Amino acid sequence: MAAKTPSLNGLKAFESAARHMSFTKAAEELNVTQTAVSHQIRRLEDELGVRLFLRLKDGLALTSEGQAYLPGISSAFHEIRRATERLLDGGNNSVLTISTLVSLASKWLLPRLASFQEAFPDIDVRVTASTELVDFRKGGIDAAIRYGFGDWKGLRADWLMSDEIFPVCSPTLLEGRNGLSSPADLANQTLLQVSGMTHDDWNLWLSAAGQPTRFAEDARLTFDLAMMAVQAAIDGLGVCIGRSSYVDDDLKAGRLVAPFNLRLKSDLGFYLVTPLESASSKKVQAFRTWLMDLVSRSDTPKISEVLG
Numbered sequence: 001m002a003a004k005t006p007s008l009n010g011l012k013a014f015e016s017a018a019r020h021m022s023f024t025k026a027a028e029e030l031n032v033t034q035t036a037v038s039h040q041i042r043r044l045e046d047e048l049g050v051r052l053f054l055r056l057k058d059g060l061a062l063t064s065e066g067q068a069y070l071p072g073i074s075s076a077f078h079e080i081r082r083a084t085e086r087l088l089d090g091g092n093n094s095v096l097t098i099s100t101l102v103s104l105a106s107k108w109l110l111p112r113l114a115s116f117q118e119a120f121p122d123i124d125v126r127v128t129a130s131t132e133l134v135d136f137r138k139g140g141i142d143a144a145i146r147y148g149f150g151d152w153k154g155l156r157a158d159w160l161m162s163d164e165i166f167p168v169c170s171p172t173l174l175e176g177r178n179g180l181s182s183p184a185d186l187a188n189q190t191l192l193q194v195s196g197m198t199h200d201d202w203n204l205w206l207s208a209a210g211q212p213t214r215f216a217e218d219a220r221l222t223f224d225l226a227m228m229a230v231q232a233a234i235d236g237l238g239v240c241i242g243r244s245s246y247v248d249d250d251l252k253a254g255r256l257v258a259p260f261n262l263r264l265k266s267d268l269g270f271y272l273v274t275p276l277e278s279a280s281s282k283k284v285q286a287f288r289t290w291l292m293d294l295v296s297r298s299d300t301p302k303i304s305e306v307l308g
Contacts, residue, residue, distance in 0.1 A: 010044030013037045014052060014066075015073050021060050031154045084277055096283045097126045099144035102225060109145070116290050123283050136275045143284055144273045145291075148197070156279040158288060160295050163266040165201050168242040168256040169233050180239070180259040183209040190238030191220045192229045197268065201241040209262055230256070 016026035017037060027034040045052055052066035062070065100109055113125055128141070136144075136155075150157040173189070174180055180189070183206070193202050193216065202216035221238060223229040226246045233240035234255045240247070242256075243266065250256040272291055274284055 004047075006044055006047045007040070010040045010047065011073055012077070013040040014044055015070070015077050017041060017053070017060065018062060018066065018070050019074070023060070028153065081277065081280075094122060095124045095126060096287055097128065097140055097142050098287070099128050099130055099141045101145065101147060102129045102227065112294065115294075116287065119290060120283075120286050123286065142274070142278065142281075143287055146271055146273050147268060148271065149268060150271045152273055154276060156274045156276055157271040158274075158292065160270040160272060160291070162269040164244040165205055165264040165266055166242060166244075166258055166262060167205065167239050167260060168230075168247045168251065168258050169239040170236040171254070171257050172236050173239065174257060174259060183211050183260055183262075186211065186215050186239060191216055192232050192238045192240040193220060193222050194226045194229050194241075195222055195224055198226075198243065201243070205241060205262070205264055208264055209260070 012030060013026060013036075016029050017023050020026055020029070023034050023037045023041075027037045030037065041053065050065040051063050052069060054061040054063055098109075110127065113127075117123070117125060136142075145160070146152075150159060167186070169180065169189075179185065186206075191202055193199065199222075203213045206213050206215055221229075221232060223232065226243070229240045230242065230246055230250060232238065233242075234250060239259075240256075242258075244263075247256055251258060272288055274288070278284055
């Protein structure tokens with residue numbers, strides 16, 4: 001009589017916990033609680049009638065039965081992942097859908113995609129621009145370039161580059177009696193800022209410059225998109241708290257100037273984000289390799305020089 005196939009959730013929990021030798025890390029990988037992992041493994045052990053783990057004071061250890069069981073289970077899940085990759089590659093290998101930030105698409109990615117298409121002519125690239133996080137499965141997205149800390153659960157995040165924070169303005173604002181000879185002169189200016197995860201940039205920079213953060217609470221304009229704040233600065237409407245990711249191109253062109261030398265390093269950065277189940281598909285690997293090579297080249301303007 002054939003043995004009954006155990007719970008798939010239990011097998012996934014066992015394979016992950018055995019690979020990490022930790023219920024906590026398995027829970028993070030599977031995006032569930034540690035308690036859920038423990039219960040799933042306990043239920044699996046009950047189904048099998050054997051103990052798979054020794055739960056010790058200083059961690060976990062596999063029993064002899066667990067050691068014997070793990071290679072076959074690991075191989076099975078490896079084959080499932082390989083089958084999924086082959087399905088994705090075979091069924092939709094010619095289309096690569098990339099989600100980016102709005103300004104990233106227009107200022108940095110699109111002008112350079114021609115080299116990717118030359119290198120991989122069989123891949124049809126589709127770009128969708130959004131300021132929101134995407135649902136990879138529902139949205140049909142293969143890869144995304146996103147700005148953050150790189151801590152998106154259940155996704156592979158490859159670091160591209162970091163950012164710097166500093167004020168920028170139109171060259172015309174440096175002229176006249178309300179010029180900007182020191183950070184204290186910001187008290188006489190309209191401060192332009194961007195909402196969202198960078199909303200605190202003015203406070204951070206003012207504090208580092210030894211200036212009161214109330215400057216950022218007085219006359220100000222707030223924008224949803226960085227490119228709008230930058231354009232307002234170019235038009236002379238005020239001083240924008242810029243990030244190198246979306247002002248360096250305008251600085252080089254002379255449309256903006258940086259009146260002060262102080263630049264803050266940001267903990268935020270740009271990442272290529274992909275679902276774990278398709279991160280190794282040929283088309284995603286091709287794009288990742290091309291992108292990582294592109295951002296590492298000294299003759300390529302960095303994402304952190306032109307994006308918003």
